[in-house]
Amino acid sequence: MSAEQPLVRVEDLQKYFWENDSLLDRVLGSEPVAVRAVDGVSFDIYPGETLGLVGESGCGKSTTGETLLRLQEPTGGRVEFDGHDIYDLDGSDLTDFRREAQVVFQDPFSSLDPRMTSGEIVQQPLDVHDVGTESERRDRVRDLLERVGLSTDQLDRYPHEFSGGQRQRIGIARALALEPEFLVLDEPTSALDVSVQAQVLNLLDDLQSEFDLTYLLISHDLSVVRHVCDRVAVMYLGEIVEIGPVDEIFTEPKHPYTKALLESVPRASTDERARDRETLAGDVPSPRDPPSGCRFRTRCPMVVPPADVEIDQADFRAIMDLRERIERRDVSLETVGDGRFDFEDGSVPDTDVPGFVAALKDRLLERDLPPRHDAVVEDALAELAASNWESAARRLRTEYESVCERDRPELDEGPHPAACHLYGDRPDAAVDPDSW
Numbered sequence: 001m002s003a004e005q006p007l008v009r010v011e012d013l014q015k016y017f018w019e020n021d022s023l024l025d026r027v028l029g030s031e032p033v034a035v036r037a038v039d040g041v042s043f044d045i046y047p048g049e050t051l052g053l054v055g056e057s058g059c060g061k062s063t064t065g066e067t068l069l070r071l072q073e074p075t076g077g078r079v080e081f082d083g084h085d086i087y088d089l090d091g092s093d094l095t096d097f098r099r100e101a102q103v104v105f106q107d108p109f110s111s112l113d114p115r116m117t118s119g120e121i122v123q124q125p126l127d128v129h130d131v132g133t134e135s136e137r138r139d140r141v142r143d144l145l146e147r148v149g150l151s152t153d154q155l156d157r158y159p160h161e162f163s164g165g166q167r168q169r170i171g172i173a174r175a176l177a178l179e180p181e182f183l184v185l186d187e188p189t190s191a192l193d194v195s196v197q198a199q200v201l202n203l204l205d206d207l208q209s210e211f212d213l214t215y216l217l218i219s220h221d222l223s224v225v226r227h228v229c230d231r232v233a234v235m236y237l238g239e240i241v242e243i244g245p246v247d248e249i250f251t252e253p254k255h256p257y258t259k260a261l262l263e264s265v266p267r268a269s270t271d272e273r274a275r276d277r278e279t280l281a282g283d284v285p286s287p288r289d290p291p292s293g294c295r296f297r298t299r300c301p302m303v304v305p306p307a308d309v310e311i312d313q314a315d316f317r318a319i320m321d322l323r324e325r326i327e328r329r330d331v332s333l334e335t336v337g338d339g340r341f342d343f344e345d346g347s348v349p350d351t352d353v354p355g356f357v358a359a360l361k362d363r364l365l366e367r368d369l370p371p372r373h374d375a376v377v378e379d380a381l382a383e384l385a386a387s388n389w390e391s392a393a394r395r396l397r398t399e400y401e402s403v404c405e406r407d408r409p410e411l412d413e414g415p416h417p418a419a420c421h422l423y424g425d426r427p428d429a430a431v432d433p434d435s436w
């Protein structure tokens, strides 16, 4: 980590969106619901570096970028740019910040006004900020178009007359017009053909050296991130789960989510293609109601069992998944055993309970458990024979409650921290993080 001061310092940034929050909702007595798009994110970006922000779609990457540019107001936390809290800025200080911090959007097709020529688009920020004389602005526009690899003959053309890669070059020229120090690059190549992506990335690399730029690169494409970033922050459900130097993230990932993301990338070499690929099970939970403790725990293949429970990792994952379904009441009890049990009044006759439990276990668990754990699961499923959902969940919770659901893991210390109970103090960890 650099000893110099960060250009951008993000501290505990939160951005919530609210649902059921209109006047009508309040009149009808609906409770507002927070969608926690960004929930306590902290990181620094040092002058001249490129920090990558990666994660699955919907994890809060773009909202983080927009909030730290003050395109959205935060719910909490602070962002310092060059030592100043950007949410305290107003007047000319805010105008200066807007000049210094610019954005290149994902989609060059929709981010350019189709009624303006390329020259007008690049000149617009200079006009808005009243920079120089009219002829100085025109000279600057010509210079910028050439810097991004376009010809001054193309000044009077409209966006539809350019290819996708050329349009993104216009977007980059526009972002550079005010000589910013910092650019947020929000999926800058994901709308482009693969053949054009490398050209745009190389251009961004050249411009960074030429203009001493600092980048936050938001991307779901890990190969792009590996190619251009110095450090990488990995986001999951509104939180940073790991951050570190790009080589370490790719060769020695710590967090199970980072490992799963990397495992999901197709392998280039034949050797690697032959390797088993772990794929991430389950859907990303809703940011309206994120899981307690570690937000990745509903999908994590390393979720930590209680210290006094000896259990195979895959068996523990299967029991946690079963419990999730019971807690969500996501099991159709009436159809167990193809409906052969009499489930009237919400329970099966006592004599049918063993058969009902066996049929339910067959349906919900794809593996045989050791006898000790099998007995606990059967106890829980027997509660479902009388629709006692809460008792069934409690039976499993009492036996198998994990530190991962109780405590929210914090990023540990050092240049490559991860937010996972397998690291740091490892309070209940009974598994070896290197064993996966």
Ligand code: SF4
Pocket: 255, 256, 257, 294, 295, 296, 297, 298, 300, 301, 302, 303, 304, 404, 409, 419, 420, 421, 422
């Ligand atoms: S804290 Fe637990 S659930 Fe979360 S990533 Fe680590 S092991 Fe998995």
